[in-house]
Every structure is written in structure tokens, then in C-alpha cells.
Amino acid sequence: MGNKHIEETLTDYFGELLNEPNEATLTAAPSKNEVVDDPMDVESSSAQAKPLEVKHAPIKLAETKPIKSRAIEATPVQEAPAQNNVSQTSNKNLVFEEKKSKKINVIEDDLKEESRQVSKPAVGPLGSYKKPFVSNQELTPSAEKPSSSVEQSVVPLSKASVSQSSDAVGTAAYQQHKQRLERMLQQVSALDSSSNTIAPTVTPPTVAPPTTESRISTETEVSEQEQVDVSLDVAAYEMPPLSSEWLGNGRPNWAQEQFDILLIEVNGLQLAVPLVALGQIQDLDEEAMTSLFGQSDWFMGLQKTPMGNVKTVNTAKFVMPERYKDEHNYKYVVSINGLSWGLAVDNIHQPISIDPDSIRWRPKRDSRPWMAGMVKDHMCVLLDIPAMGEILQEQDKNHAQTTGG
Amino acid sequence: MASNAAQKTTSDDPVLQWVTFRLAGETYGINVMQVQEVLRYTEIAPVPGAPEYVLGIINLRGNVVTVIDTRNRFGLASGEMTDNTRIVIIETEGHVIGILVDSVAEVVYLRQSEVETAPNVGNDESAKFIQGVCHKNDELLILIELNKLLTDTEWAELEEV
Numbered sequence: 001m002g003n004k005h006i007e008e009t010l011t012d013y014f015g016e017l018l019n020e021p022n023e024a025t026l027t028a029a030p031s032k033n034e035v036v037d038d039p040m041d042v043e044s045s046s047a048q049a050k051p052l053e054v055k056h057a058p059i060k061l062a063e064t065k066p067i068k069s070r071a072i073e074a075t076p077v078q079e080a081p082a083q084n085n086v087s088q089t090s091n092k093n094l095v096f097e098e099k100k101s102k103k104i105n106v107i108e109d110d111l112k113e114e115s116r117q118v119s120k121p122a123v124g125p126l127g128s129y130k131k132p133f134v135s136n137q138e139l140t141p142s143a144e145k146p147s148s149s150v151e152q153s154v155v156p157l158s159k160a161s162v163s164q165s166s167d168a169v170g171t172a173a174y175q176q177h178k179q180r181l182e183r184m185l186q187q188v189s190a191l192d193s194s195s196n197t198i199a200p201t202v203t204p205p206t207v208a209p210p211t212t213e214s215r216i217s218t219e220t221e222v223s224e225q226e227q228v229d230v231s232l233d234v235a236a237y238e239m240p241p242l243s244s245e246w247l248g249n250g251r252p253n254w255a256q257e258q259f260d261i262l263l264i265e266v267n268g269l270q271l272a273v274p275l276v277a278l279g280q281i282q283d284l285d286e287e288a289m290t291s292l293f294g295q296s297d298w299f300m301g302l303q304k305t306p307m308g309n310v311k312t313v314n315t316a317k318f319v320m321p322e323r324y325k326d327e328h329n330y331k332y333v334v335s336i337n338g339l340s341w342g343l344a345v346d347n348i349h350q351p352i353s354i355d356p357d358s359i360r361w362r363p364k365r366d367s368r369p370w371m372a373g374m375v376k377d378h379m380c381v382l383l384d385i386p387a388m389g390e391i392l393q394e395q396d397k398n399h400a401q402t403t404g405g
Numbered sequence: 406m407a408s409n410a411a412q413k414t415t416s417d418d419p420v421l422q423w424v425t426f427r428l429a430g431e432t433y434g435i436n437v438m439q440v441q442e443v444l445r446y447t448e449i450a451p452v453p454g455a456p457e458y459v460l461g462i463i464n465l466r467g468n469v470v471t472v473i474d475t476r477n478r479f480g481l482a483s484g485e486m487t488d489n490t491r492i493v494i495i496e497t498e499g500h501v502i503g504i505l506v507d508s509v510a511e512v513v514y515l516r517q518s519e520v521e522t523a524p525n526v527g528n529d530e531s532a533k534f535i536q537g538v539c540h541k542n543d544e545l546l547i548l549i550e551l552n553k554l555l556t557d558t559e560w561a562e563l564e565e566v
Contacts, residue, residue: 290431290545292523293479294532299524302538302545309538309545311524397525397532 241338
């Protein structure tokens with residue numbers, strides 16, 4: 001019982017207060033103007049209560065204060081039999097007061113026990129609520145706990161007097177309060193469990209899919225009826241671009257097995273491009289190409305194709321500006337798969353199937369990341385078209401704004 | 406309202422009218438609501454100390470109007486004056502200015518949904534003048550956002566011309 005917590009003892013205490021008739025008079029702190037049955041008793045009680053105040057100092061003030069006031073009023077009961085001028089009515093009250101004072105002493109005894117266990121970490125309100133309640137029988141024999149010299153000097157109560165405190169009123173009050181607290185605990189646990197169950201029911205976004213669906217269907221209607229060109233545009237780029245990721249074996253994602261390359265000529269230089277990363281090949285018509293002002297010099301313009309506008313890149317100026325001659329002989333635009341970008345080339349040869357081992361892959365691609373390696377058999381540079389596509393997309397500020405990049 | 410007349414709204418896809426003109430072999434479009442009138446080429450009086458994109462000033466019915474060298478502003482090579490050269494008087498940002506163009510073509514109707522985003526690669530500031538591109542009559546129109554044609558600082562410079 002020495003481990004009984006302050007909350008439990010206070011629970012007993014307040015439980016009694018709630019059920020006993022003289023609650024108001026008992027809880028009220030005595031003032032100078034207050035009418036007391038025997039002023040002498042008050043004086044003596046205050047004298048007895050002093051040591052208690054000192055003992056309770058380390059404990060929370062809010063908890064010790066009411067107990068102190070109880071002790072002040074209750075102490076006269078101990079000396080009541082010695083008073084001859086007490087009336088019959090006050091005698092009854094005093095008997096009741098005596099019982100209460102004994103209980104209070106038990107409570108204070110427990111509080112002191114708690115105050116001795118300063119080193120123990122404080123238990124939060126919820127933690128103390130969750131502890132199993134101690135039965136009344138466990139509460140009453142407080143004298144069985146190991147008593148210290150301090151306790152004995154402060155609370156000189158015998159076993160008999162302690163057992164008297166566990167009277168019918170106290171037990172009923174305790175039981176009632178216990179039940180009330182248990183009900184509260186149930187409510188709290190119910191609240192906890194309900195809060196746990198609410199979260200998953202709210203989180204699934206069930207509304208979003210129909211909204212998206214309806215929006216898409218509306219757009220589809222418009223594009224089918226009035227926007228034929230736009231629908232072609234969408235069809236051209238609906239294939240996602242190839243990933244530019246390089247794997248641990250030092251090869252790009254698209255060159256893990258045997259793959260096809262296309263040999264192209266750009267400004268007199270032969271280059272190789274992976275076939276899988278290409279989209280379409282269109283004739284280049286510079287007359288029909290729309291040039292836009294304010295762009296980089298490697299940007300030739302917009303090439304109109306049946307699949308939409310292709311942003312055409314002057315390939316030689318993009319990959320080797322230092323070697324570029326102003327005269328070029330571009331005949332074709334090779335578009336990048338999944339993107340609206342295309343590379344202007346002079347000539348295109350037949351595709352060749354090639355083994356990844358026949359290419360000297362670049363270990364570092366910090367500079368010129370569009371260069372994947374060298375095709376040993378043809379001694380030409382293999383372009384990393386997916387990486388080049390990413391670079392071009394990043395260069396386009398309007399694309400970055402659209403995609404939030 | 407005039408603006409409502411020029412802007413036929415079909416559901417959420419407004420139809421806008423654009424005045425098209427030619428410049429250095431390309432066709433451009435400007436919002437018809439910002440065009441006040443189109444003038445034949447007249448003598449432009451140069452202004453000493455004016456910014457390089459300013460050709461000079463003209464007298465328009467008693468009002469002095471500054472004429473902008475559009476080719477210079479767009480970063481294009483300079484051209485020669487022809488019989489088709491026009492000065493388009495526009496109003497933008499509360500200012501009235503003239504822009505010199507190779508020729509004025511027509512007024513076209515374009516749906517908002519038909520306008521595509523133009524690429525913007527490079528660091529040239531003039532790229533911000535392009536609002537978008539749009540296919541019309543088998544050619545690609547470059548739509549110009551006149552409100553971005555000059556910055557606040559440049560407008561202040563024009564006031565001093």
C-alpha cells in the first residue's frame with residue numbers, strides 16, 4: 001500500500017466530500033470571522049497541523065491545501081472527549097468528525113509516503129487513470145505498510161483507529177467514485193477508439209476519381225468534335241519518354257540487352273542514336289518551319305507535322321557548337337519518343353543491331369550528359385537520346401512552368 | 406460592350422480576334438482590342454539619344470506618337486521599307502505607341518483552346534513577348550503579348566523621348 005498514488009488517495013478524499021452531509025463546512029478553510037464550536041479546539045488543532053504543513057511542502061500545493069484545512073478542523077475531534085461543554089448535537093458531529101479525521105490522517109499518511117518517493121517519475125493523469133483501482137480493503141490497512149519514523153511522529157494512529165476509518169460511508173463513497181471514474185475511463189477509451197476509427201474512414205479520397213473522369217470525358221468530347229489537331233497532338237506524345245536512368249552495370253536502362261541503333265549524319269559527322277528512343281522521321285522544310293525570336297541559337301523553330309509541332313533542334317549547334325559551320329544541309333527531323341522535340345539531321349542510314357559490350361560506355365557524364373559512349377565498330381558517338389530529351393525539356397522555361405518544375 | 410463584341414464566348418472557350426502582320430517572313434498576331442489604327446508608312450522623325458528600339462516620332466493628328474522598331478525589339482535583322490510597310494498604332498499599359506511592321510495581313514478568329522504554348526529556350530528577354538502559337542490557314546501564327554513589349558523602366562524612357 002505504500003505505493004498508492006496521490007490520485008487514488010485524493011480520489012478517496014474527494015469521494016467522501018461528495019457524499020458526506022457537512023461537506024461545505026468541512027472543506028471551507030477557517031477564517032478569523034468563522035464561527036467555530038470551540039475556539040480553543042481551533043487553536044490546538046492549528047498547533048497540531050503545523051508539522052503537516054512542513055511535511056507536505058514538497059508536494060503540489062494545490063493538493064495539500066485542502067487537506068491542511070481538513071486537518072485544522074478535524075484535529076479538535078481528537079481532543080473532543082476532554083471537552084465538557086460540548087452539546088449533544090455537537091457530540092454527534094464530533095463523532096462523525098472523528099471518523100473523518102482518521103480517514104484524513106490515513107490520506108495524509110499516504111501523501112507523505114508519496115512525498116518520500118520523490119525520485120520516482122511522476123505519473124501523468126492518464127497513466128494514473130489507467131492503473132487498476134485499489135480495493136477498499138487494500139486501502140484501509142495503511143498501517144501495514146513499512147512505517148518510517150517521520151510518519152509515526154506525524155500520524156500517531158493505531159491500527160484500530162485506521163480500521164475505523166473504513167466505515168460504511170467511506171466505502172460507499174469510494175465505490176461510487178470508483179464507478180464514476182471507471183465510467184469516465186470508459187468514455188475516454190471510447191473516445192480514443194472512435195478517434196482511431198474515424199481517421200481511416202475519412203482518408204480514402206472517394207470523390208476524386210469521378211471528378212477527374214467527368215473532366216476528362218468533357219475534354220474528350222471537345223477534342224473529338226472541334227479540336228482534331230489537338231487530339232493528334234495528344235496522340236503524338238501519349239507514349240511516355242524513355243527513362244534516362246543508368247543502372248549499376250554502367251549502362252543506360254535502354255541498353256541492357258542487344259539493341260538497335262540508327263546511324264545519322266550531322267554536319268558531316270556520323271552519330272549513332274538508339275532506335276528505341278526515337279519517335280518519327282519527317283522531312284525538314286526550312287521554308288515552312290516557323291522560327292521564333294528570342295530563342296537559343298540551336299533552336300531552329302517549329303516544324304509542323306501531322307502529329308503536331310516539333311521543336312526542331314540544330315543538332316550540330318547543340319552537340320558541337322565549336323565545330324559548327326553556319327552552312328548546313330539538314331533534310332530530316334528525327335523526333336524524340338514521347339517528346340515534342342526533334343533533331344535535325346543530314347542523312348539517316350539503316351538501323352543496326354548492336355551488342356552493349358561493343359560500346360565503350362562513359363563512366364562519368366557530368367559534362368555532355370547527352371553522350372552515352374562510343375560505338376567501337378563505327379567509331380562514332382552514341383547519343384543518349386532520353387538524356388538529351390530531358391535536357392531539352394529543362395531548357396524550355398515554358399515547359400518548366402507548365403509542369404511546375 | 407466593345408470587348409464583348411470582339412470576344413465571342415463559346416462555353417468556357419472564348420474566341421478572340423487577332424490582327425495579323427508579317428515581319429521577317431513570319432506571321433504574328435496581336436489582340437485586335439489593342440489596335441487603334443493602321444497607318445501607311447510616313448516619315449519618322451528620329452530623336453537623338455532615344456533608345457535603340459525607338460525609330461522616332463510621328464505626328465498623328467496633332468499628337469506625338471513614338472514608333473518602335475519591332476524588328477530590333479524582337480531581335481530580328483533589320484529590313485527595308487516597302488510599299489507594304491505599315492505603322493500599327495496600339496494602346497498598351499495606358500500608352501499609345503506605333504510599331505513598324507512589314508505588312509498587315511488580316512483579322513483572324515482564334516479559340517483560346519487553339520493557342521499552344523510556345524517554347525522558351527535561351528536567355529533572351531524578348532522571348533517573353535510570345536504569348537503562344539496557333540495554326541491558322543495552314544500557317545503558324547506567333548501571338549504577341551503587347552503588355553510585355555516594354556518594361557516600366559522603358560515606358561519611363563519613352564516618356565522622355
